[in-house]
Amino acid sequence: MKRLNPEVTQRIATVCLWAAAGLALSVLAYIIILVLAKGLPVLTPHFLLASPERMGRAGGIFPTIVGSLALTLVALVVATPLGVGTAVYLTEYTQPGRLAAVIRFGVDCLAGVPSIIFGLFGFIFFVIRLGMGWSVLSGGLTLAVMILPTIIRTAEEAIRAVPGSYREASFSAGATSWQTITRVVLPAALPGVVTGIVLAIGRSIGETAAVIFTAGTALRLPTSLFASSRTMAVHFYILAREGLSMPRAYGTAAVLIILILLINTAANALMVRFRARTQ
Amino acid sequence: MPEAQLPKLRARNLNLYYKAFHALSDVTLDILPQTITAIIGPSGCGKSTLLRTFNRMNDLVPGARVEGEVTLDGEDIFAPTMSLVRLRRRVGMVFQRPNPFPLSVRDNVLFGPRAHGITPRDRLQEILEASLKGAGLWADVRDRLDEPALDLSIGAQQQLCIARLLAVEPEVILLDEPCSALDPYSTLHIEELMRQLSETYTVLIVTHNMQQAARASDRSVFMLLGELVEEGPTEQVFTMPRDERTEQYITGRFG
Numbered sequence: 001m002k003r004l005n006p007e008v009t010q011r012i013a014t015v016c017l018w019a020a021a022g023l024a025l026s027v028l029a030y031i032i033i034l035v036l037a038k039g040l041p042v043l044t045p046h047f048l049l050a051s052p053e054r055m056g057r058a059g060g061i062f063p064t065i066v067g068s069l070a071l072t073l074v075a076l077v078v079a080t081p082l083g084v085g086t087a088v089y090l091t092e093y094t095q096p097g098r099l100a101a102v103i104r105f106g107v108d109c110l111a112g113v114p115s116i117i118f119g120l121f122g123f124i125f126f127v128i129r130l131g132m133g134w135s136v137l138s139g140g141l142t143l144a145v146m147i148l149p150t151i152i153r154t155a156e157e158a159i160r161a162v163p164g165s166y167r168e169a170s171f172s173a174g175a176t177s178w179q180t181i182t183r184v185v186l187p188a189a190l191p192g193v194v195t196g197i198v199l200a201i202g203r204s205i206g207e208t209a210a211v212i213f214t215a216g217t218a219l220r221l222p223t224s225l226f227a228s229s230r231t232m233a234v235h236f237y238i239l240a241r242e243g244l245s246m247p248r249a250y251g252t253a254a255v256l257i258i259l260i261l262l263i264n265t266a267a268n269a270l271m272v273r274f275r276a277r278t279q
Numbered sequence: 280m281p282e283a284q285l286p287k288l289r290a291r292n293l294n295l296y297y298k299a300f301h302a303l304s305d306v307t308l309d310i311l312p313q314t315i316t317a318i319i320g321p322s323g324c325g326k327s328t329l330l331r332t333f334n335r336m337n338d339l340v341p342g343a344r345v346e347g348e349v350t351l352d353g354e355d356i357f358a359p360t361m362s363l364v365r366l367r368r369r370v371g372m373v374f375q376r377p378n379p380f381p382l383s384v385r386d387n388v389l390f391g392p393r394a395h396g397i398t399p400r401d402r403l404q405e406i407l408e409a410s411l412k413g414a415g416l417w418a419d420v421r422d423r424l425d426e427p428a429l430d431l432s433i434g435a436q437q438q439l440c441i442a443r444l445l446a447v448e449p450e451v452i453l454l455d456e457p458c459s460a461l462d463p464y465s466t467l468h469i470e471e472l473m474r475q476l477s478e479t480y481t482v483l484i485v486t487h488n489m490q491q492a493a494r495a496s497d498r499s500v501f502m503l504l505g506e507l508v509e510e511g512p513t514e515q516v517f518t519m520p521r522d523e524r525t526e527q528y529i530t531g532r533f534g
Binding site: 095165166168171175183184188 | 334336339341363364365367371372376378379381390393394395440443444446447
């Protein structure tokens, strides 16, 4: 068989890579355009700021926006210190060995568990066993467990990528391990850690299966951590599934997507400012 | 003998293993204060390992094991009562590649003092200025103190690392091939700086540049395969080596 001319191979490869990237991006663009096209017509200040009426057939979605943000916030407040702490432990305090490998394997398994299983776990453990009921707290904690692997692994990679020479410099200036971690390693790893947190926000704010059994589906504005609350994703699911109002379902989805875009943009801007300050 | 001639660092029958690899064998050596001691030898002879033993930087290497004794002013550095933080404050290190933190010039120099809990603003300013002057960098960076350290030239970055070290007021300065990433002009600069530093500090430098050892050190240590072959005044080691292997190495017959 005659071998292909390397330049021809190169051209074919370029075309294939372009096609792959183009296809992936156009699917993404199509989804966003579809949701926005169907959702934007119902997007009014009233839709954003009013409470739902008649099970969501009319009125707005304000309580579900608050619910989504509250659950995500609880999840982050719990999972960020735990996750970053675990990552620091894995990278700075363990020698590469069996214990670290076991923890890492466990984390990877956890990352592959479908979210409905987390929902079931949260229902059995937080809602029933710990008696928290359907609440912002139960839902937030369930999400925290779900996003923990993402935060641990991204933070771990980011910390591992910090040059060893920074640690050596810090130690040779007589800093302790703790000072080295908090003043040198974590600031240097921050962009990567924040990327993980942003991914985690994306996962939790759009999550449905894990929260429908744990935060419940109440349409009232949640006023405490122990109140049941419906998130935007759950609201969308119920509106669409029960055939209550497809335009309002798409409106909810559009708000959700715009919110995620805003959060990602804000996180990016924050990182750019942080880098400008340190480098 | 005057008191100043008491050895600052003293190694006795020092052996170091990386797992099964015997990296230092039976090293016995005195390092005099206010002197520049150069450690020379071919790659892999254990010269950096020896240097990194003096501030226990090898502790960071998994599987490293030490036998024998090293004392700093007569105090055993491997004693359980020896605090690593205190040891490394007294014995500071400059590395092969300049490794400033991705922070401003100021924050780099003040990293050590802040880590040791010094907070008064004017005291920090004094340290900043004194350390940068000590490293010969003050005139160049006095107007750029808040600029990123990584924007400095590579030679200036190495000087900054020296300033960062001076800021913690060490007694011994370990330099691990500090000029190997620098151009000849910056190298000369660092060598002049070493000469000034040796008036106050005990300076140890690992180098595989023999001209550097010959022109910039007071005493030289020649190592081969983890063994200390010869130690003495630099002039004697380079002109009348006692050991045949030293002579072969410095005349360029191997290495």
